Amino acid sequence: MSNSLAIATVTGTLITRIKGLLNGANLTEMGIRAGHPTATNNDSGVYVTLYHLSPNAALRNADLPTRRSSGETARRPVLALNLRYLLSFIGDPEKFEAERLAGLVLADLHARPLLGSDEISTYLGSLDPSHYLRQSDLARQSEPIKLSPINADAEELSRVWGMANQSFFALSMAWEATVVLLDGTVEPTESLPVASTGLAVVQATAPRLSRLYERSSRQAVVADSDTLVVEGEQLLGQHSRLFIGGGSVTLTPSHVKGRALEIDLSSVTGLVPGVLPVVVEHRVAVPGAAGDGMRPAALSNALAVMLRPTLGALSSEGTLPSRKVRIPMTPLPKVDQSVQLSLESTTTNARHTSRTFTLQGGQVLFDVPGLATGTYLVRVSVDGATSALTMTGGEYTGPTVTVP
Structure with a gap:
């Protein structure tokens, strides 16, 4: 993963490679520039334009959950991006300079399609110590930057040039650099280490709720002094609890009446008025587990009850x-x-x-x-x-x- 300077670092590394190609081919009179050529700025050379950013389709959903249920940051969010560049070549048509530049650059990008950590480190090391990109950590990214050509037809290229509001056109080809992983700036909160481990293997059958109502009115509207009847299947396990909103009661065989549970709501702690979900949870004892040693094993579907004040x-x-x-x-x-x-x-x-x-x-x-x-x-x-x-x-x- 990389900091916010990664995108600029990719552009700088790509320009530095192309500059080295021109020097190696004794084309020192040709320039290499970041930006789009225009009718008034079209000196001979290679122009590198970053014109589009898009999320990486393969990695956009691979990020683990970044926040806990409490809202605390569990890990830094990572944004995976693809960068699209337009490489434009300008030169004397009588000397076929644009074609020669295109052949030189495109052949190298095809033969060496990666911007690896060594190349990125070399580029960053060549910068002045006070240069803002010296703070980039792209060289430590685990994924290399892969360069690949994009099959952009004349219509798509004309739209790209049109975005720059230019009637001037130069020999061009689009390339994509993937993938750049940008780290979020939030600091995650480290979880406490696991205190103990345990394993319990049980046959857990999930409870299922089919209906609930107040015993006398047979409506799903109750007061805290009423008796709530909950019908369903597999309602009582070895260790079971019934939750009504934030309130709960431990279930015992005395609560079972046929295929239903009868709950005296005055015995349920933690109730608040409102429309509340009702669920049944079966629990299992896990050896070595902290607290009371109980952990959830199966949870029923939820039904709603209105608890009026x-x-x-x-x-x-x-x-x-x-x-x-x-x-x-x-x-x-x-x-x-x-x-x-x-x-x-x-x-x-x-x-x-x-x-x-x-x-x-x-x-x-x-x-x-x-x-x-x-x-x-x-x-x-x-x-x-x-x-x-x-x-x-x-x-x-x-x-x-x-x-x-």
Whole structure:
């Protein structure tokens, strides 16, 4: 892998080789230039133009994952590039100078199609110590730079010359240099060494979930005091856990009811309201493994359940214009969740909403500026899961909060 000076180093090494060819053939009057010839800059010689960069098709997907799940850099990302050059030859047509230059240069590139580390090191060593390319480390790249001709027809060459907005044209041929591996500038975080190793061989059958619902309503909407029924196959292994979002419970034979699991959600730790994935994980004991010695063996497909927040006794605080509504809630939301309080007057058409809240113990305190005196129906939505309303005589009657 190489630093950001690699592309310029390839161009410089290629120009230096061609310059050596001209000197060896006693064509010292011919120039070698980096750049595109123009109608006003067309002295006799060879012109080397880097006109296109493209990702290397063979190596663009060979890079290992560069980041861990936490976002930390695990290894430096590597960009694999192909460089396309246009070699243009200009000279006195009466002396066939362009043709002679083309034959000399193209024959050498075909016979020596690699820019190896020795040639690159020699070029860099010939530069002044203060030259910016002396910091290039292309010579340490494990892959050599291979030069190969490109079958570019007259139409493609005309497009390349057209990009330079030139009506002037010279004898030209396109070549490709591959591959240049550019290192990212980020510094990876070194992982801790493996503390211990172990091996366990078991017959692991993956669990499969087919349906889930609350035991009474048979809907996939639950509160944290309900019983969740999970139907499926291979639900209980030697060591199994059920995950509901970030919450989990260790499964035992007492949870199995026929071909289903019945989970008392009050026994599940780490729950938060919202739409949550439900999965079953079978685990296996690995000798010598750190921690509890358990490692995942098989994971089920995921099904979704909506865990709605349950509201306690509501109260209001403060006076106009700075009112607050205090709501005991289980389970409590996290501060990074989308939480909205909706208030609807039971006597007027007044409605208020608030997304500004703080967590205080087991309660959520909402700021509701401009909240007038009255009684309001209360709903709280957390990531799309809305608290339940009570109904009496066909009308919603609670929960309510009274603002004095």
